[in-house]
Amino acid sequence: MQFVIRGGKKLEGEITLSGAKNAATKMMIASLLTDELVSLENFPAIGDTAITAELCRLLGSKIKQKQSTLTIQTAKITNHKVTSLSRRNRIPILALGPLLARAGEAEVPFLGGDKIGARPVDMHIDGLRALGAEIEIRGESYHAHAPQGLHGARIELDFPSVGATENIMLAAVLANGRTTIANAAKEPEIIALIKMLQKMGAIIEIGAHRMITIDGVKKLHGTTFEILPDRNEAASFGCLAVATGGNVLVKGAIQEHLITFLNAIRRVGGEYAIEENGIRFWRTNGLRAAEIETDTHPGFMTDWQQPFVVLLTQAKGASVVHETIYEDRFGYIKDLNAMGGDISVFSKCLGELPCRFNGMGFNHSVIVNGPTPLRGKNLTVRDLRSGIAHIIAALVADGESTISGIEEIDRGYAHIEKRLRALGADIRRA
Numbered sequence: 001m002q003f004v005i006r007g008g009k010k011l012e013g014e015i016t017l018s019g020a021k022n023a024a025t026k027m028m029i030a031s032l033l034t035d036e037l038v039s040l041e042n043f044p045a046i047g048d049t050a051i052t053a054e055l056c057r058l059l060g061s062k063i064k065q066k067q068s069t070l071t072i073q074t075a076k077i078t079n080h081k082v083t084s085l086s087r088r089n090r091i092p093i094l095a096l097g098p099l100l101a102r103a104g105e106a107e108v109p110f111l112g113g114d115k116i117g118a119r120p121v122d123m124h125i126d127g128l129r130a131l132g133a134e135i136e137i138r139g140e141s142y143h144a145h146a147p148q149g150l151h152g153a154r155i156e157l158d159f160p161s162v163g164a165t166e167n168i169m170l171a172a173v174l175a176n177g178r179t180t181i182a183n184a185a186k187e188p189e190i191i192a193l194i195k196m197l198q199k200m201g202a203i204i205e206i207g208a209h210r211m212i213t214i215d216g217v218k219k220l221h222g223t224t225f226e227i228l229p230d231r232n233e234a235a236s237f238g239c240l241a242v243a244t245g246g247n248v249l250v251k252g253a254i255q256e257h258l259i260t261f262l263n264a265i266r267r268v269g270g271e272y273a274i275e276e277n278g279i280r281f282w283r284t285n286g287l288r289a290a291e292i293e294t295d296t297h298p299g300f301m302t303d304w305q306q307p308f309v310v311l312l313t314q315a316k317g318a319s320v321v322h323e324t325i326y327e328d329r330f331g332y333i334k335d336l337n338a339m340g341g342d343i344s345v346f347s348k349c350l351g352e353l354p355c356r357f358n359g360m361g362f363n364h365s366v367i368v369n370g371p372t373p374l375r376g377k378n379l380t381v382r383d384l385r386s387g388i389a390h391i392i393a394a395l396v397a398d399g400e401s402t403i404s405g406i407e408e409i410d411r412g413y414a415h416i417e418k419r420l421r422a423l424g425a426d427i428r429r430a
């Protein structure tokens with residue numbers, strides 16, 4: 001399957017955000033912590049939630065979906081070993097905590113997911129070990145057991161990892177005693193997961209200085225929870241609107257989750273308005289160059305970087321982008337250059353301060369010279385966010401582009417071609 005796109009149109013109209021991919025999948029795993037029914041509203045019908053549903057079903061979950069509500073109940077863990085699962089996303093390792101709590105033992109496969117860096121899971125494993133899990137590697141899977149059950153621990157993360165924070169929280173909520181996570185991630189999706197766990201009966205404090213404190217409880221119960229709108233979709237569609245010179249209302253976009261992104265849009269000369277039911281994006285004048293550095297929340301998110309670089313190809317002057325979260329997230333630049341972009345990649349840190357990739361030889365900074373017209377090209381998707389960058393670039397470009405490998409895009413963006421067609425895009429799945 002591929003997308004065939006004819007670019008050069010200004011996109012106009014309204015687009016509604018789906019529920020956040022990076023919250024929905026974790027919330028499905030959180031549902032494994034109880035034998036009662038969990039309902040997830042505003043549930044996104046995307047590849048990553050389908051992969052996670054496959055995982056949960058293998059563990060014993062009964063899952064139903066009616067319109068945008070998913071109900072999931074795992075009355076009993078019928079299987080604590082899911083090594084047969086194909087390694088397609090980052091979620092299985094998060095099931096270790098719930099499986100240890102309910103079955104005392106777990107085996108999950110090594111992770112798949114986007115090829116954007118080495119993506120080690122050392123902080124996940126160290127955190128679970130601190131909570132009392134015995135973990136060993138068997139072939140290509142992690143085997144964990146906790147004969148005495150899990151207990152509270154003081155854990156300090158080397159880096160505020162989203163996945164490690166979630167993994168430790170999901171294990172600590174049913175552990176015996178208090179767990180503290182210092183240097184924890186506090187992305188909006190993590191706060192949402194905390195809110196859901198709290199509704200299920202967990203005790204979790206969000207303290208100052210990235211400290212999360214969890215007092216373990218004996219049992220969690222079912223709940224109904226509405227998944228927050230996807231801020232990564234919002235940023236993608238905001239870039240799309242401004243890059244094509246169109247005018248798009250992104251319905252459901254939440255200003256609080258996008259403060260840094262909105263500042264960046266204004267700095268490059270894009271415009272936005274906070275409206276009652278979303279955020280509208282457009283541009284009146286030409287765009288100007290900017291300096292961007294990705295960071296943990298509330299900084300400029302790494303998942304906004306790729307669509308934003310497409311936008312910067314249309315801005316006047318030399319823009320600088322320093323990627324500090326993943327060491328290998330500029331693989332798509334060669335495609336933008338093939339389309340007519342003028343982007344140079346550097347291993348040096350092109351930020352105010354060196355980041356943890358300094359001197360390691362990773363290509364993690366770029367200079368984008370613009371504006372450059374783009375022309376249609378045949379492209380292959382490398383990972384989810386560079387896939388959406390391909391789509392935006394193709395919609396900006398003159399002529400026809402084909403984009404193959406689109407299952408990666410389907411993992412995170414529901415029915416993207418239909419939603420973009422409603423904005424006037426010439427895009428079809430072939």
Ligand code: EPU
Pocket residue numbers: 021022090114117118119120121122123124125159160161162163164185187232302303325326327384385412
């Ligand atoms: N890291 C380690 N050791 C660990 C864990 C992480 O070194 O044990 C490193 C990673 O290699 C990376 C950095 O820490 O360099 C940040 O990784 P983090 O754990 O925060 O990311 P993640 O949980 O694997 C999630 C999202 C990503 C998003 C990042 C950053 C999910 C499923 N994925 O990944 O989303 O970019 O947080 O916010 O929630 C996407 O949606 O396209 C995507 C890649």
